[in-house]
Amino acid sequence: MVTARALPMGERAFLVEVDGLDEVLAAHAALDATRPDGVTDLVPAARTVLVRVDPRALPLAAARSWALRAAADAKPGTAAAGPLVELDIDYDGADLDDTARLLGVTADELARRHAEAEWRVAFTGFAPGFGYLISEDWPYDVPRLESPRTRVPAGSVGLAGVFSGAYPRDTPGGWRLIGTTSATLFDPAAAGPALLAPGARVRFRPSADAGRSAPLPSPRSGDIADAGRSAQDRPAFARSGDLGEGDGDHVQDAVTPTSRAALRVIEPGLLSTVQDLGRPGAASIGVAVSGALDRTALRTANRLVGNPEGWAAIEVTMGGLRAVAEADLWFAVAGAWGPLRLDGHAVDPYEAHAWPAGAELHLDWFAHGARAYLAVRGGIDAPDALGSKATDLLAGLGPAALRAGDRVLVGDAPPTPIPVAPPQSWGAPHDDELELALAPGPRADWFAASTALFDAVWTVSGAADRVGARLDGPELARTRTDELPSEGMVPGALQVPPSGRPTILLADGPVTGGYPVIAVLTDTSLDLVAQARPGTRIRFRHA
Incomplete structure (x- = not known):
């Protein structure tokens, strides 16, 4: 029991x-x-x-x-054993010798004990396909690095606490690295995307050709974790030129005819990404919901041009996007408000407009709100990753953020007509002060007085992106200072780190986390906070 x-x-x-x-x-x-x-x-x-x-x-x-x-x-110890996954490993990690000394054993002994243990995936988190492995055969509790690496290469095998794990992609990390594997740990195109899914049994098989790769340098003092800034290159568009901050070379889509309807990006602005309504239902393998932060604005923009409301559009953060149509198109913009020009002539948001071939559309810097959605009749045509075209910046799923010169493909027009009138009244988003409703969180009792959360006026800091928005304000004093084991997170969760100032997790946020959650935004409030800019004041109320 x-x-x-x-x-x-x-x-x-x-x-x-x-x-x-x-x-x-x-x-x-x-x-x-x-x-x-x-x-x-x-x-x-x-x-x-x-x-x-x-x-x-x-x-x-x-x-x-x-x-x-x-x-x-349920009866502990009776859960059905999952499939056995064998991973070839070279015990060549940068921290192998130091970790062995820390545990009072030789490096060979540590590697032997690791390889002889049968591991099981207890849960997945941190990054898509990153399995937290446990074993009854493993006697060690390994402290994390004091200073996390800013980059751990894909395939690195590490230890932290009672867990072992393998990094599916290049990410920051504070685990002690003892080896490398060449296995494909996460493939969004596969029927089972995560090789190490919860419940799977895992054996590490030492490679005959050990030491095939040079160990990663030890972290420098002052290095900090900086979550992955760009998505894997699964382009929704043909791209020329060198890769900037991405994870691999961009390639020309050879199977896409050049006659397809498309638009070409002249300037992407601060950040422009492809977004739809996201990929719910995959958190158990470490994949966040992602998708548009302001779902109401995305739905509205799509309805204005006659698209199904969940089709992919371009999410523009803070403005600055300039693009040219390569064929006759229709477009609409909803969400954040700023000057909107078509070939130099002002046009209105929340209205469908013809976009002639060769005309330049300019979403200037926004005066109100943080994110606008450019919907094109036919939707943005991008490959699906786990059933969605959305760009997930933290996990590296979906197409990379747009860059100058990108050719963005447009899908076929839907059979529904363009509405003759806007589907709803509209106005500039309120971004000076927001009132957001909070539902209860699981760890409210870890704090001295939850009333402090509702009495204060909070300010959105400059550390705000698609992963989360950090708030400035008074410190929320904790009554418990012990470490919280990782637990599942949801968009809208207010995590409170040791600083005592909460962070609102957003659509690209991690699916598990170890900071206590004092409260959670209501679903409606999530769309409101998507339009908050640095400096926006926030008051919370009970849902």
Whole structure:
């Protein structure tokens, strides 16, 4: 039997908390085996399983009752063994010798113990396909590096705490690196994208040709983690020129006829990305929802040109986009407001306009709001990654951020006509001061007084992007200072780091995290915070 507790995580999710990893494995298996319609995702972590719910299909209270019954009936140690994955490994990591000395063993002994253990994927997080591996055969608890590396190469195998893990892509990280593997750990085009999915058994098989790659240099003092800034290159467009800050060379799409309708980017502005309504349901393998931060504005822009409301468009942050149509197109812009010009002539947002071939469209710097959505009739035509065309900057999924010279393809026009009138009234977004509604979070009792969160006026800092928005204001004092084991996160979660000042996680945020969540934005408030600019004041109220 498992002792389980339900903890709130906003209005569309909750945590099932149990006593430890063995209970998590049992509870997750029981929940997955009996999952009802309306449960959109199950995300196991160190001591919790996050249950995400579509309240239109299943009331949250009903989902909570089901989850507690199923978890209580689970029996630790009886979860069915998952498939066995064997990973070739070279024990050539930069930290192998130092870690062995720290543990009082030789490097050969450490490598032998690691290879002889049978590991199991307890949960996935941090990055798509990054599995947290545990083993009853592993006796060590390994401290993380004091200063995380800003870049850990894909394929690196590391240790942290009681866990082992392999990095699916280049990311920052503070784990101690003991080896490398050449296995493809995450492939969004595969039927099972994550090689190391929760429940899988893992064996590390030492390669005959050990030492094939040079060890990574030890981290320098002062290095800090800086989450991946650009997506994997799965272009929605043909691109010429050298790669800038991406993860690989951009290539010409040889199978795309040049006669396809398209627009060409002259200037991308501060940041322009392809976004749709995201990829829900993949958090258990480490993939965030992503998609448009202001979903209402995306839907509106698409409806204005007669597209289905979830089709891909261009999300423009703070303005500055200039693009030229290569064929006759129709477009509409919704969301943030600023001067909008077509071949130098002012045009209105929230209205469909003909965009003749050769004409330049300019979304100037926004005066109000932070993000606008440029929808083109036919939608932006980009390859799907896990069922979505959205760019996820943290995970590196979807097309890279737009650059000057990109040729962005446009899909076929839908059969629905362009509406004769806007679908709703519109106005400039309010970005001086926002009032945002908060639903309960799972760790409110870790703080001295949750009223401080609602009494203060917070300010959006300069550290605000698609991953999250850090707020400036008074320190939220904690009554508990112990470390929180990683647990599932949702967009809108207010994580409170040791500084005491909360960060609002947004669509590209991590799917698991180790900072306590004091509260969670309501779904409606998520769209509002998408338009907050650095300096915007925020007041919170109870939902």
